[in-house]
Amino acid sequence: KAGVTQTPRYLIKTRGQQVTLSCSPISGHRSVSWYQQTPGQGLQFLFEYFSETQRNKGNFPGRFSGRQFSNSRSEMNVSTLELGDSALYLCASSLSPGLGLETQYFGPGTRLLVL
Amino acid sequence: AQKITQTQPGMFVQEKEAVTLDCTYDTSDQSYGLFWYKQPSSGEMIFLIYQGSYDEQNATEGRYSLNFQKARKSANLVISASQLGDSAMYFCAMRGNTGFQKLVFGTGTRLLVSP
Numbered sequence: 213k214a215g216v217t218q219t220p221r222y223l224i225k226t227r228g229q230q231v232t233l234s235c236s237p238i239s240g241h242r243s244v245s246w247y248q249q250t251p252g253q254g255l256q257f258l259f260e261y262f263s264e265t266q267r268n269k270g271n272f273p274g275r276f277s278g279r280q281f282s283n284s285r286s287e288m289n290v291s292t293l294e295l296g297d298s299a300l301y302l303c304a305s306s307l308s309p310g311l312g313l314e315t316q317y318f319g320p321g322t323r324l325l326v327l
Numbered sequence: 328a329q330k331i332t333q334t335q336p337g338m339f340v341q342e343k344e345a346v347t348l349d350c351t352y353d354t355s356d357q358s359y360g361l362f363w364y365k366q367p368s369s370g371e372m373i374f375l376i377y378q379g380s381y382d383e384q385n386a387t388e389g390r391y392s393l394n395f396q397k398a399r400k401s402a403n404l405v406i407s408a409s410q411l412g413d414s415a416m417y418f419c420a421m422r423g424n425t426g427f428q429k430l431v432f433g434t435g436t437r438l439l440v441s442p
Contacts, residue, residue, distance in 0.1 A: 245430070255418065257429035267427035300370050304430070313360050313379060316430055318372035 213239060216305050216319035224325045230291040233322045237284050237305030243267075244286040245316060246278060249300040258301075261286055290324075298326045329354040331419050331433035338438050340409050347394070348404040348436045350419030356380075358424035361402040363393065366416040366435070375417075378402060380424075409440045 217236045225231050237244050246258040257270040261280035278288040284305075290297055300323050304316035330353040340346040352361065363375040378386045378393045386393045394403040402421075406413055419433045 247430075254434055255432040257431075260427055260429065262427070268429055270429065302370075302372055304372070313424060315360075315362065315374055315377055317374055318364070320369065320371040323370065 216303055216317055218301075218303050218319040218322050220322060221320060222323050222325075224327065225293050226327050227293055227295060229293050230289060231293060231324060232287055232289045233301055233303075233324075235286045235288075235303030235305075235319060237286070237303075238317055241305035241307055241317075242284050243306045243308060243314075244280055244284065245304045245306075246286070246288050247302045247304065248272075249302060249321075250296075250298070255302075258288065293326045295326050297324065299324060329356070329359075329421055329423060329428075329431045331421055331431055333419055333433035333436050335436045336434075338436055340438065340440055342411060342440055342442050343408050345405060345407045346409055346438065348406070348417050348419075348438065350402045350404065350433060352400050352402060352419070352421050354400075354421065354423060356423035356425065360422050360424065361393070361395070362420045362422075362430070363391070363402075363404045364418045364420060365413075366418060368415070372418070376404065406438075409438075411440050411442065414438060414440045 243262045245260040260268040264280045280286045300321045302321045304318045306314040306316045332351045359380045361378045365373045376388045376391045392405045416435045418435045
């Protein structure tokens, strides 16, 4: 069974631009979560989607948004990029929505560099 | 609110030796899950092992075992017979079992395995 896939793997943007990252979950997984990882802040939760609805949201500004499609694939968008948005963005999928007993499996991540 | 504490920024071990990575947690949830992930320099977060709060036996997965002491709120990862490929960052994480709760990560421990 294929794992979580994320595209693109690397991205370079300039301040003020916007970016869209894509995540395809493991087949059969219906919940998708997004995390941002930076050296200074560590791993921080962005949001979780299930059944095309955002179920939980982290403490990020409204420039960060996401969506989930009917096939469970998810995208996240960052508008008006800032230098501090440079990070590794990780997507994770799990079978069921937001339960502690469900393991989240992560993709390889998208490395975003904002210049 | 949940919190994970990993007090060892770095650990050094020789090949074939065992190593213990410390993790303590804090939560008011009665039911929760504890996870360990490995992150090589490539960036992908690899799931290693899971322990449920109501599991009476410590979890084991191959060379990985989780030393779960509920009263002390600790969930240490033990890697037996270390291999060079075990060199990576290791993250302890937890999630409550009610509603859509995010995965909360510790700051990680960098493990270096020498020949």
